[in-house]
Amino acid sequence: MEKKYYLLNGISRAGNTLFGSLLNQNKDISVTGNSIIPDLLFKINKMRQEENFKNFPLHKQLDNVLNNVFNNYYENLTAKYIIDRSTWGLTDYMDLAKKHIPNELKIIVLVRDIPEVLASFVDHSNKNPDFFLNLVGTNPLEKCDFLMGYNPNHIGQIYGQLSAIKNLILNYRESIKIIEYNDLINNTKSTLDSVYDFLEIPKFNHSFENLSQLNIDGIGYDDTVLGGNLHKIKTDKIEKRKYDVKEILTPYVYDKYSGYEIWRDL
Numbered sequence: 001m002e003k004k005y006y007l008l009n010g011i012s013r014a015g016n017t018l019f020g021s022l023l024n025q026n027k028d029i030s031v032t033g034n035s036i037i038p039d040l041l042f043k044i045n046k047m048r049q050e051e052n053f054k055n056f057p058l059h060k061q062l063d064n065v066l067n068n069v070f071n072n073y074y075e076n077l078t079a080k081y082i083i084d085r086s087t088w089g090l091t092d093y094m095d096l097a098k099k100h101i102p103n104e105l106k107i108i109v110l111v112r113d114i115p116e117v118l119a120s121f122v123d124h125s126n127k128n129p130d131f132f133l134n135l136v137g138t139n140p141l142e143k144c145d146f147l148m149g150y151n152p153n154h155i156g157q158i159y160g161q162l163s164a165i166k167n168l169i170l171n172y173r174e175s176i177k178i179i180e181y182n183d184l185i186n187n188t189k190s191t192l193d194s195v196y197d198f199l200e201i202p203k204f205n206h207s208f209e210n211l212s213q214l215n216i217d218g219i220g221y222d223d224t225v226l227g228g229n230l231h232k233i234k235t236d237k238i239e240k241r242k243y244d245v246k247e248i249l250t251p252y253v254y255d256k257y258s259g260y261e262i263w264r265d266l
Contacts, residue, residue, distance in 0.1 A: 002102070005084060007088040007101075007105075007107040008031065008032075008085040008110070009086070009107055009164055010161075011110060011114075011162070012117065012158065015110055017233050019184060020214045021211050024214065025204070025206050027079065028081055028201070029080075030079035030082050031083040033231070034085060036086075037086065038086045038088060038096070041069055041097075042093065045066060076217065081201055088107060089163075090164045106176075107168060107175055107177070108179060110181065111179070111181065114260040115249060115257055118147060118158070119248040121147060122143050127228075128227060128228030129227075131230075134227070162260060169266045170266065177198040178263050188208055189206070208237070209236060209237050211235040213231075214233070
């Protein structure tokens with residue numbers, strides 16, 4: 001059986017790592033960490049703009065390379081179904097995905113209330129002095145403005161993810177399944193069952209205790225590059241960590257970034 005490739009486009013801190021750890025209990029599935037495949041496709045495709053290519057433009061041959069990026073990159077994985085995580089919803093990436101994924105296009109979108117996402121980042125930065133956000137800001141406003149900012153020199157991480165989700169909703173609505181973080185935490189079994197239905201994959205009896213950290217072929221996240229352990233999940237049970245979002249962000253920042261849940265409005 002040839003592998004099938006599906007996409008995961010989630011807002012950071014919306015349960016992406018937990019989602020992957022759970023589904024990876026099924027040996028037929030491999031959910032990846034943050035993937036480089038979109039950039040690989042984009043950079044290979046960009047060769048069309050190079051002088052050497054324009055001088056002798058073998059478009060079909062370059063398409064052959066692009067058509068095999070997924071299969072070559074994941075050749076060593078034994079899983080039948082690969083769910084590749086990245087900010088796939090960005091326009092350039094989706095143009096390449098729909099052309100070069102060999103099966104029907106299906107995208108899982110994990111979302112969470114934006115103030116909760118931002119509070120999770122700020123709280124993590126407060127507890128990890130070397131965390132990257134501490135290099136760009138000293139208070140919640142500066143840190144959240146960095147994550148949500150947009151200008152010619154900087155696209156914030158969360159801003160970019162929201163832009164990708166907006167594109168998916170507006171242009172690929174029939175190919176996406178949106179999962180709310182609270183549903184993943186509070187209704188885990190029914191949420192995973194709905195994913196199996198969406199992907200048309202036989203269901204699996206998952207365990208919701210004694211979880212494993214996300215890994216592919218024994219390789220997990222190395223968060224030292226981010227200055228903090230950002231992708232470590234709670235393994236004994238699934239529960240939402242409780243903290244006061246307004247207190248972490250301050251009421252001003254909370255109000256400033258409330259109402260950005262575009263998936264509920266479009």
